[in-house]
Structure formats: C-alpha cells, structure tokens
Amino acid sequence: MPSLLYMGSMDFLIMNGAGNRFAVFDARKALDFALSDEQVKAICAPGSAAMGPLGADQLLVLRPPKSPEADIFMEIRNQSGSEVDACGNATRCVAWLVMEETGEAAATVQTNAALLAATRTGPLSIAVDMGEPRLDWSQIPLKEPMHTHHVDVKLGPIDNPVLSNPGAVSMGNPHVVFFVEDFETVKPHLAGPMVEFHPLFPEQTNVGFARIDGPKNIRLKVWERDAGLTQACGTGACAAVVAAHRQKRADRDVQVDVDGGTLHIHWRESDNHVILSGPVELEGRGTL
Numbered sequence: 001m002p003s004l005l006y007m008g009s010m011d012f013l014i015m016n017g018a019g020n021r022f023a024v025f026d027a028r029k030a031l032d033f034a035l036s037d038e039q040v041k042a043i044c045a046p047g048s049a050a051m052g053p054l055g056a057d058q059l060l061v062l063r064p065p066k067s068p069e070a071d072i073f074m075e076i077r078n079q080s081g082s083e084v085d086a087c088g089n090a091t092r093c094v095a096w097l098v099m100e101e102t103g104e105a106a107a108t109v110q111t112n113a114a115l116l117a118a119t120r121t122g123p124l125s126i127a128v129d130m131g132e133p134r135l136d137w138s139q140i141p142l143k144e145p146m147h148t149h150h151v152d153v154k155l156g157p158i159d160n161p162v163l164s165n166p167g168a169v170s171m172g173n174p175h176v177v178f179f180v181e182d183f184e185t186v187k188p189h190l191a192g193p194m195v196e197f198h199p200l201f202p203e204q205t206n207v208g209f210a211r212i213d214g215p216k217n218i219r220l221k222v223w224e225r226d227a228g229l230t231q232a233c234g235t236g237a238c239a240a241v242v243a244a245h246r247q248k249r250a251d252r253d254v255q256v257d258v259d260g261g262t263l264h265i266h267w268r269e270s271d272n273h274v275i276l277s278g279p280v281e282l283e284g285r286g287t288l
C-alpha cells in the first residue's frame, strides 16, 4: 500500500473527526522532528497559512510505537502548544490513516495515556475503545476530595441554577459536564473559559454543555481546554454520556449530536469501557 502518510517532515495532512480539526505530521522517519509551542500555535491559529480560516484544534505528531502492541504513537498538542494525553477524535483519524496504510480493519494507537484499539465501521467511520472512565476526584484531577457524579463548582458572579451540579469525568483528560436546557441562556463561549480555569481543576478542564433530548440522545457543545469551542470533542462526548448516566439522565448507548456532526457513545456494562464511534475526513495536505 503506498503510504498516505510519509511526507517530508514539513508536509502534513489536514483531517477532521466530526469537524474536530487536526494538522497531522508524520515523524516516523524523522525521529528528531519536534515543534515548539510557538510553532504549534502558529500552525493551528485560525487564519494561519498552514490551516486556513478554520485553523486546527489540535496538532498531531505521529511517531514509531513505544509498545510492541501498538501500530503507531500519537503525540497530541492543543492549539496553544500544550501536550495532552487523550484526544478521541484524533485517535479515530490516526487509526483510519493506519488502516488505509496497512489494509487492515483494525489498528492500535498509543498515546501517553493508553493503548487504544480501533476498528473500521465503514469506509470513513471508525470506532475506538477509549478504555474505562476515571471517576475518582484525584483522577480527574480535582483540587480536593469530593464525589464526582455531582461536583460543587462555585462560579461566583455567574452562579445560576442553569450551571449547577455538573459531573466530572476523566477519559485520560479532565472533563466537567453541565446539563443545560438551552445554549442561548448558558452561552458556552462565556461560561467555558470561566470554568476551564476554575481553581477546582489544578490541570484546568474541558467544559461540556449537554442538553438531554432523550435517554439515547444528547446535544453537546464543548469548550475545550486550550482550544476553545470546537465542532466536536470525542473525549467530551464520552464524558457527557458517562456523567449523564451516572446522574440517571441517559442510557449507556447514546447518540451525541455536536456542531460538526454525530458521534455515538457506548459505555459498555460488561467491561466498563467507553466506545467512541463516528466519521473521519481527510481534507487534504499542507506544507510549511
């Protein structure tokens, strides 16, 4: 199979998972390839020469696997350059690239947090096993011990009943999920950054706003840590279903509609793993 991937290390692919947009650099043959936070920021910024008006939510660097069980290692950098340990939609996109390269219908992607097994569910759709949700306060992490199915986030001046009793979940990255009636009242772009940097979250947090449209239907918007409002957030969709089910607001098998499309989450009762499924798209190539 001709490699879709290997290009000069200053070339890259532009991909998205349900609209969550990525710049993907293949450094498997350029082992000394590294990008500073400033370089990542410049590449990802909306309007950049590299990524155009939409910019990129995250930048991915593909490297040789560090585990014999993995096909590839994925380094994940947020729009501002920070390195993070989990990105569900990126995992699905990279798994698709590996499957296109190998001709297999399965692939294992390694991140700092985990080995993630993915399977092809269609020509342009991939399911990934995101593993078990981490639900102890210290795993989110939170600043102090508390139950995580309802978290007491005092928001001060914007305290209002609409933003009460969120749930906290880690999928290898921190999430807090609020349950809202409508997005006009809540204004995620205003509330998001206030919660992202709330002192309760020593590593900051991704902030989900979930409207429960039924036991199997959630409409979700996510203010992502270090990236802002994105078209989709894979770990955010996982966290929303886990938090909703824990508060008895939704089932374990849920369709999650996001601005950029539809994701499907199944929090499996048999092994407590969360399966994230959805579309992938290869938009094109870029070069620096």
Ligand SMILES: N[C@H](CCC[C@H](N)C(=O)O)C(=O)O
Residues within 6 Å of the ligand: 020, 057, 058, 078, 084, 086, 087, 088, 089, 090, 173, 174, 206, 224, 225, 226, 227, 232, 233, 234, 235, 236
């Ligand atoms: N902003 C997230 C990383 C990307 C998560 C999201 N793009 C996904 O698909 O899971 C964080 O700082 O934890």
